[in-house]
Amino acid sequence: MTRYVMVADLRRCVGCQTCTAACKLANGTPPGAQWRRVLDIEVGEYPNVKRVFFPTGCQHCSKPPCLDVCPSGATQQRDDGIVSIDYDVCIGCASCAVACPYGARYIVDDERFAYGASPTVDEAVNINPDLVGVASKCNFCVDLIDAGIAAGLTPGKDPEATPQCVNSCISGAMTFGDIDDPESNVTKLLRDTEHFRQKEDEGTEPGFYYIWDGGPP
Numbered sequence: 001m002t003r004y005v006m007v008a009d010l011r012r013c014v015g016c017q018t019c020t021a022a023c024k025l026a027n028g029t030p031p032g033a034q035w036r037r038v039l040d041i042e043v044g045e046y047p048n049v050k051r052v053f054f055p056t057g058c059q060h061c062s063k064p065p066c067l068d069v070c071p072s073g074a075t076q077q078r079d080d081g082i083v084s085i086d087y088d089v090c091i092g093c094a095s096c097a098v099a100c101p102y103g104a105r106y107i108v109d110d111e112r113f114a115y116g117a118s119p120t121v122d123e124a125v126n127i128n129p130d131l132v133g134v135a136s137k138c139n140f141c142v143d144l145i146d147a148g149i150a151a152g153l154t155p156g157k158d159p160e161a162t163p164q165c166v167n168s169c170i171s172g173a174m175t176f177g178d179i180d181d182p183e184s185n186v187t188k189l190l191r192d193t194e195h196f197r198q199k200e201d202e203g204t205e206p207g208f209y210y211i212w213d214g215g216p217p
Contacts, residue, residue: 002080003062003180004140004155006163007189008055009211012173015040015053022168023057026141028128031114033106035138036165043217052217055165055174058083058104058138059198059206066096066105074135080178081207082140090134097135101202105137140176141165156185179207 015038023029023036039054060083067075067083074090077083097105111132113119119127141163148154148161155161156177166174177186190209196216197206210216 001180002178004080004082005179005186005207005209007175007186007209007211009173010052012171013053013055014171016170018168018170019055019165019174022164025126026164028126029131030108031112032108033136059102059208060140061207062205063203065099065204069095069099082142084139084142085135087130087134092133101199105135107135109133
């Protein structure tokens, strides 16, 4: 089997938000929808505190609660673990957004632009009108993955088959690959490091891992 996951090394992330910008450009998401976020958090106790930058978004759970509550069947889960949304089927009811414990789903009900009523030059080229009035979220750049696989490329190894947030990461904090492959980059990385997943007690079995010494920050 194949199970695609993402890994963020919190020891390396510098909070530059390049992954956020790359995601917006690649997917044409409107203002109000931010599929890849980087949170700026403080950990420790005074005076021994530090800043940690925390990339987050859809966790592509093995047991996604958003799938169970979707009344139209728009939310789907592929055999490779990627959770996707069929925008032609979604009715924008927001049940999935309520069910998601990670706050990873967005619904923008009207056409929006960054600066007023008219799109910028980049927005006019990249904006995706299919994202208005429906639920949307990170899809691991699934179109890129599928096109790459069709061309004989390996997701997580070849940039042309890898999510753009990973490709854009300037510090090498983001990694993507097949965790069911014992020789994949993500399997080897997780094998040799301390890591955790968000809200594991929810029973969702997230497909997004975080490397951090000593457990969750």
